[in-house]
Amino acid sequence: xxxxxxxxxxxxxxxxxxxxxxxxxxxxxxxxxxxxxxxxxxxxxxxxxxxxxxxxxxxxxxxxxxxxxxxxxxxxxxxxxx
Amino acid sequence: xxxxxxxxxxxxxxxxxxxxxxxxxxxxxxxxxxxxxxxxxxxxxxxxxxxxxxxxxxxxxxxxxxxxxxxxxxxxxxxxxxxxxxxxxxxxxxxxxxxxxxxxxx
Numbered sequence: 001x002x003x004x005x006x007x008x009x010x011x012x013x014x015x016x017x018x019x020x021x022x023x024x025x026x027x028x029x030x031x032x033x034x035x036x037x038x039x040x041x042x043x044x045x046x047x048x049x050x051x052x053x054x055x056x057x058x059x060x061x062x063x064x065x066x067x068x069x070x071x072x073x074x075x076x077x078x079x080x081x082x
Numbered sequence: 083x084x085x086x087x088x089x090x091x092x093x094x095x096x097x098x099x100x101x102x103x104x105x106x107x108x109x110x111x112x113x114x115x116x117x118x119x120x121x122x123x124x125x126x127x128x129x130x131x132x133x134x135x136x137x138x139x140x141x142x143x144x145x146x147x148x149x150x151x152x153x154x155x156x157x158x159x160x161x162x163x164x165x166x167x168x169x170x171x172x173x174x175x176x177x178x179x180x181x182x183x184x185x186x187x188x
Binding site: 020050051053054055056057058059060061 | 118130136147149150151152153154155156158159
């Protein structure tokens with residue numbers, strides 16, 4: 001099972017096509033802000049249009065569970081521009 | 083520093099295929115640009131890029147990729163690809179690009 005993450009969402013990639021439209025299951029958004037790192041469930045099953053995808057990264061579960069999300073501060077990501 | 087080239091110069095993905103080993107830097111296009119370093123795994127016709135062994139050059143500013151080792155980057159969001167200068171033969175590349183431009187005109 002591969003966990004993938006684009007810009008701000010994490011989930012399991014169920015399918016994709018040539019234009020990088022994605023089917024993302026168990027997706028939860030990691031909202032970053034300068035004051036706190038929060039994780040919330042956005043939607044169980046997402047269909048994402050490829051235009052809005054910038055990066056798909058494979059999350060290494062070991063490293064990810066070692067992350068202390070409560071302590072991570074960062075600026076929010078901008079939306080995708082082409 | 084490596085050689086920085088706008089991707090419009092690379093009109094053929096065959097050029098990138100010759101780079102399957104060296105490390106290079108990739109800067110996705112956004113207002114707040116972030117730089118991803120990695121080893122080029124593969125490229126496709128849309129210049130989508132697969133990188134292995136990622137590191138983000140400014141991990142404090144961009145913790146989003148902390149737990150990601152391999153990633154796929156959509157070609158349309160990439161602004162620059164920085165390659166090690168000694169891996170690029172610019173003369174050869176220029177000649178090949180000109181040839182292709184000529185072929186396309188015909």
